Amino acid sequence: MTDFIIFSVTTIAIWSVLGISLHLQFGLTGLVNFGQVLPFAVGAYGAGFAAVHGLPIWAGALIGCGLAPLIGVLVILPAGRLTQDYWALVTLGAGEIFRLAMLNISGIAGGVEGASVVRLGDRTLAMVLALVLLTGTALFAFRMDRSPLGRLLRVLREDETLAATLGRNPLRFQLVVTAVSWVMAGLAGVLYAHVTGYVSPSSFMVIETFVIWTAVVLGGPNTIAGVVLGTAVVQLTGVSTRFIAQWSHLPSELVANLRLAAFGAVLVLVFLFRPQGVIPEPKRRYNADSR
């Protein structure tokens, strides 16, 4: 039981970091990233690359969380000027390109089979590290959220042209947000690789991106608390799939598919009935009368 709790908390913490990263991009800035799994995969493959090529763990971490924002900037530079439809397509495509590259180029980290990396044997340590990463990410995001920068990013979300006529370069701020949030997701990827002990292309399918989206949309894309809450719900259903299958005597593949179907339904129903998610963006009040 303790093992299960430790595993659940670790999983929720890592995926919450991915959710917060998406919160900064979508909830705050309005960037529709359909390739959120990409920086996560890049981080994990940093670790995988280091393991395969005999580099130390810190080098893998550095490669993973350094390359993630770099790739993010490369993706957004051409796409930044485009409408959101194209931005969604480009990020989706970039994520798949990376996965296909890892699948087909076995020299990087094992190709189809994937690669083993050092597994954190002490599961409590893994949980603590995940919680430290989550806390750091949440504090950073919270500071951004409640600052003049957060206010401006919300203006970008609502109307890019308005931000431009007020003297701000939308692309510059979108680049900053992408870099920051992709570092976060990259770090989550590095930690994920060392928690599971291996990296494989099958862990970074398009579906994973939409598991993150489901969590963020369900909890409320505009608040950090909402993102963590949504991730907890979504990941708890994930880690308990096996138990539900045992308990209900249904094949676990069927349960897994029904779980994903439920996520699809959640995405649709939340948009239909509660577009702001479970925890809506609070209104920030100012005193307009005092001298």
Added chain:
Amino acid sequence: MLIAADISVAFGGFQALRSVSVQAAPGSIVGLVGPNGSGKSTLLDVIAGLRQPDGGKVQLDGATVPLGRPDVVAGFGIGRAFQVPRLARRLTVFQNVMVGARGQSGEKLSDLFLRPGRVARREREVEAAARDILRRLDLSHKANDYASDLSGGQQKLLSMGILLMAHPRVLLLDEPAAGVNPVLIERQIRFLRELRDEGRIIVLVEHNMEMVANVCDHIFVLDAGEVIAAGTPMQIRADARVMRSYLGQPA
């Protein structure tokens, strides 16, 4: 002195502006009038850097204003308000006004984490300035409402307020009086005169002829992408051709 010279714009095969030149002196209100589709809003877009013209140039006080770069143009102190106000609708009125201020240290990631004191100080200044502007616009009681909850007229006032936070030299206003109730129009007119007397340049696109004749010092009449008449309100009134064709009044 704001000068837009020989501006030409074509959308596909349609010539929206044909070598149009206008100028406006500091401390004056210049009106752009003409029927729908005559190119008035397009001209404002070009000056504000929102539309890349096919030819022509824009100058402010002798310096060349870059074309097609709205964020850079704003840095020259040129502010553009839109016919359908552009606002951050899910932010409050107060937050909208605050965004108008330039040089906010808290918008830099490095300052946010390394110089929190400086960020807090600047934020208090911005708050105080926003409070003043809202008082001037008589919108203080709406400060904590979402921008989307304001009436059309109040939204127009708000978008002017956002611009004023940046202390602009030039205000490009697109039909500020359209759909606004007469009481608010009175307030707008008073307000425009105050801004003019502060030495700013105001370019006004407006269909409300009473307002144009009332506040403008100089008027350019556009039709089909060309300037067909220019002069003081008195001169324009006397121009029979303009009156008959475009202003719908018997000469």
Added chain:
Amino acid sequence: MCRVIQILFNTLIYGSEIAIIAVGVALSYSILRFANFAHVQFAVVGAYTAFSLHQYAGAPIALAAVLAALLTGLFAVLVDWLVFARLRNITPEGKMIVSWGVALFIRSIVAAMFGGSARVFDVSSDTLSIGGAFFTLQDVIVVAATALAMLALHALLYRTLAGTALRALASNRDLAETRGIPAARMIGLMWFICGTTAALGGTLFALQTRLQPNMDLVMLLPVFSAVTIGGLDRVFGAALGAVVLSLAQNLLISVDFGTLFSGESWSVPTQFRDFIAVGAMVLILLLRPRRIAARAAG
């Protein structure tokens, strides 16, 4: 020479399958102004329906394909009625995200019903040869069926009153509605067209390869790449984009770059098809930023 013919054949076959799916994405984008990521699921649903009708109910394959297309058309109308019709007023981003929700739901239900393993249509076909290039009778049928469907769609859009109404909605919705075009009914028709064409494409795709719930991801990138190449809102541009993409893929895969540049033989591995699809999409986005940007502003 026979290599060239073979490349052209392969281009036409794969291009047809992608084209017939892609036209629906462009059609719905042109009218509703959002990229419908659930569209590819109509292809999956259509393929599984055709499979069930053929394998379990014993319908001849041609009849099964047509019936499946019609049923999927109705299914698309149902999805609109349940979901998209209720979301007309949210942002395009919101609609895109919802369309992913719909996609996730449909693909998971299909996987739950039929299991994740691959199935193969129980049809065999003779191999033919022209000028040294090989293809099967089935290939000919795929290309012919697509061509027929394209002609029918073209006739519908350009020769009928309903088609004129659809095109009017696409070019200016407000104007079309003030002129009395029944938008709700026309959008229903649009979804029906999207469902039928996608289902037909999905069935052909499954006939040529295999049937499995994951085939949506195999089709997704080439389809959206084709639509991007053709211009998101141009129906027959999407079809042309599919053929262009298919040509690029088949050319790049079959050219022996090794012999061209060094001595050893080396070609782009076939697994890199999707690379080429996404690469083409990104290239197009880079080459045409101005056109897209201008639309964003206007």
